[in-house]
Amino acid sequence: MKRITPKRFLKSWGDRFWKLAIKPGKPFAFGKLSNSWFCGLPGNPVSATLTFYQLVQPLLAKLSGNTASGLPARQRVRTASRLKKTPGRLDFQRGVLQRNADGELEVTTTGHQGSHIFSSFSLGNCFIVLERDRGNVDVGEWVEVEPFNALFGGL
Structure with missing residues (x-):
């Protein structure tokens, strides 16, 4: 059988x-x-x-008839940490979006990005969205982020 x-x-x-x-x-x-x-x-x-x-x-x-996409607007910010990425898939890494000493928004990684590491959501406040063809990201490069507060209803 x-x-x-x-x-x-x-x-x-x-x-x-x-x-x-x-x-x-x-x-x-x-x-x-x-x-x-x-x-x-x-x-x-x-x-x-x-x-x-x-x-x-x-x-x-x-x-349900809602005309909005349901997704938050993405922001472009610089990364303050190196991000590992293999080209080939759109990657949503968890990150911390915050202001640096100069008052500019920047993002850092929450650390290990395994799909079993749920603490990356509690430690983070955004998705770092890395394009399909992009490889590793160095400190200071531009990335797009989606804040969690818009996804999770302001929690």
């Missing part, structure tokens, strides 16, 4: 996609079962939280 996996189950139904070129959050399922939309979140806590706020929340807003 074949083992029933979510992928095998969903394959027997209608339209769907299974993987995304984002980090964290690559294993994400989306499609339609009969007349209902479904979203399958990844298993790791950081991946599940990220994909919910970046993908599911905007989808729910749109399906």
